[in-house]
Amino acid sequence: MxxxxxxxxxxxxxxxxxxxxxxxxxxxxxxxxxxxxxxxxxxxxxxxxxxxxxxxxxxxxxxxxxxxxxxxxxxxxxxxxxxxxxxxxxxFPDLAIQALNQTIQHLVKGGRFRQAADREKEIAQIYLQETNDLQRACDSFLRAGEWYAGEDATATANQCYKDAADLCADMEQFPQAISLYERVADHSLGSNLTKYSVKEYWLKALLCAIAMQDIVTARRAAQKYVSQDNAFSSTREFKFANAIIEAVDAGDIEAFTGAVFEFDQITKLDNWKTAILLKIKKGIQDEPGLT
Incomplete structure (x- = not known):
C-alpha cells in the first residue's frame, strides 16, 4: 500500500x-x-x-x-x-451484524424474503463463528428457516432448522431441539432424496430425550418414529439409541461404553454426538439406576 x-x-x-x-x-x-x-x-x-x-x-x-x-x-x-x-x-463482527440488519430491513420491506433469509443466515454464522453467541445464532437460524420455508426453499429451511436444533442441544434446550429435529425429519420423509437422512435426525432427537434423563419419553419417541417409517427399526441408529436407552435405564456404564464403542467402530462419532453422549454418561454416573 x-x-x-x-x-x-x-x-x-x-x-x-x-x-x-x-x-x-x-x-x-x-x-x-x-x-x-x-x-x-x-x-x-x-x-x-x-x-x-x-x-x-x-x-x-x-x-x-x-x-x-x-x-x-x-x-x-x-x-x-x-x-x-x-x-x-x-x-469487526458486531458492525457486520448491524449492517446486515439494515440490509434485511430493506429486503423485508421489498418482499424479498429469500434474500433476507440469506442475510439472516450470515448473521447466524457470524454469531456462531466470531462471537460464540449460541442463543443469538440459534434465533437467527430459526428466523432464516421461517423465511426460506415461506419461499418454498424447503431444503435450505431444513438445514437452518437442523443447525438451530444442534445449537439448542448444545445449550441443553432439549425439548426445543427434539421438536426441531422432528420437524426436519417430517419434511424429509416426503422426499426420496432426503428420506435417507431421517434416521440421523431421529437418532439426535432420541439422544436429546435420553440426555434429559426421560427414558419414558425416549421409548415413546422411538416407537413413534418406527410407526412413521418401519424401516427405522432395522437401522444402526435405532439399535444404538435403544442400547443407550437400556444402559441408562439400568445405570450400566459398561453397557453404555460398549454400545458407544461398537457404533463408533463403523460410524465415526462426530463432535455433536460425542458431546451429548458425555452428558448422558455423566447422568448415569450421577444418578445410576434410572427408571
Missing amino acids: SNKERDDAFKLLEKANKKAASSAGWFSSASTKYEEAGDLFQQAANVFKLLKMFKEAGDAFSREAECREKCSETSEASNAWWNASKAYKRG
Whole structure:
C-alpha cells in the first residue's frame, strides 16, 4: 500500500462528505446531491477495500447506504449495507451484524424474503463463528428457516432448522431441539432424496430425550418414529439409541461404553454426538439406576 493510494482514498472520502453536507444548487435537487455523494462514498469504499483497510471500507459503504436512503434508492441502499457488512466481516463482527440488519430491513420491506433469509443466515454464522453467541445464532437460524420455508426453499429451511436444533442441544434446550429435529425429519420423509437422512435426525432427537434423563419419553419417541417409517427399526441408529436407552435405564456404564464403542467402530462419532453422549454418561454416573 503506497502513501499516495491511501491519500487518494481519504481525498475521495473528504469529497464525498463535502458533497453530502453541501446545500443543493439552483440547478440540482437534494436527491441529486445525495446520489452524487453516494457514488463518491462507493468509490472511496472500493479503494479502501483494495488497500485492505476494511474498517474504513465498511464505514464508507455505510455512508453510501445512508445517502441512497435519503434519495429513496432502496435497492442500492440495501446493496451498500451488504457491501459494508462484507468489509466489516474482516475483523469487526458486531458492525457486520448491524449492517446486515439494515440490509434485511430493506429486503423485508421489498418482499424479498429469500434474500433476507440469506442475510439472516450470515448473521447466524457470524454469531456462531466470531462471537460464540449460541442463543443469538440459534434465533437467527430459526428466523432464516421461517423465511426460506415461506419461499418454498424447503431444503435450505431444513438445514437452518437442523443447525438451530444442534445449537439448542448444545445449550441443553432439549425439548426445543427434539421438536426441531422432528420437524426436519417430517419434511424429509416426503422426499426420496432426503428420506435417507431421517434416521440421523431421529437418532439426535432420541439422544436429546435420553440426555434429559426421560427414558419414558425416549421409548415413546422411538416407537413413534418406527410407526412413521418401519424401516427405522432395522437401522444402526435405532439399535444404538435403544442400547443407550437400556444402559441408562439400568445405570450400566459398561453397557453404555460398549454400545458407544461398537457404533463408533463403523460410524465415526462426530463432535455433536460425542458431546451429548458425555452428558448422558455423566447422568448415569450421577444418578445410576434410572427408571
